Amino acid sequence: MLELRLVQGSLLKKVLESIKDLVNDANFDCSATGFSLQAMDSSHVALVALLLRSEGFEHYRCDRNMSMGMNLNNMAKMLKCAGNDDIITPSRPMMAVTPSPSCSKVQVRFTCCFAQDKIADFEMKLMDIDSEHLGIPEAEYHAIVRMPSSEFSRICKDLSSIGDTVVISVTKEGVRFSTRGDIGTANVVCRQNTTVDKPEEATIIEMNEPVSLTFALRYMNSFTKATPLSNTVTISLSSELPVVVEYKIAEMGYVRFYLAPKIED
């Protein structure tokens, strides 16, 4: 038996929007502690790990561990239905997800907070997905950069109009994002900056060792679709380890993206 209710249904919509282009199908793993997902993109270069802790739900009940395979695009389509009506407040639907006893379908029910006489039911088919789970050990990172998520998003977008890859380098100077393409080169340096009005506007750089790694911008740009989930993003870098780009979901958990660095032949 799984029942969950999320007052901020918009949050689940944002989560789906952030991962559906990277991963087509994924297993949602439900346990008493919460709702999680780990899935790789089709080329097995990037991975998304999602955690939504049970405490973050208005109501959460999961009697036995279960895994629900879903097509994320289909789920995003269904969740979009909750927000397409302009009269009912689209951004705050309540949501309940109840798998049927056979667990072959999942019933997604939206109830709008401000028009409680309207209930929309959606039933989505579940799928059997043979997904490979990777064991991700805790690691010490050479450098951890926390910066405004909108700034990171803008840098990735700007650089991808010039080159295909980004070199992220952390030194005492700050964090440098560089690219190179047919038309020229681009460098953006962000220095540590904690003298801001709001804490979410700060750029904080923790560096144990200088580090410089190259990544495909296509993936970085895909990760930045999670920007609406959090004002800040944390980028953890270690030489010869995949980068972790983390968006915290307030009081609930996180979406983490892992991306393997490019390596010189």
Place this chain on the structure above:
Amino acid sequence: AQNQPKLSAFFSLR
């Protein structure tokens, strides 16, 4: 030239 390794080069399958 740069090579794009897969994640399995860094993490093991569980």
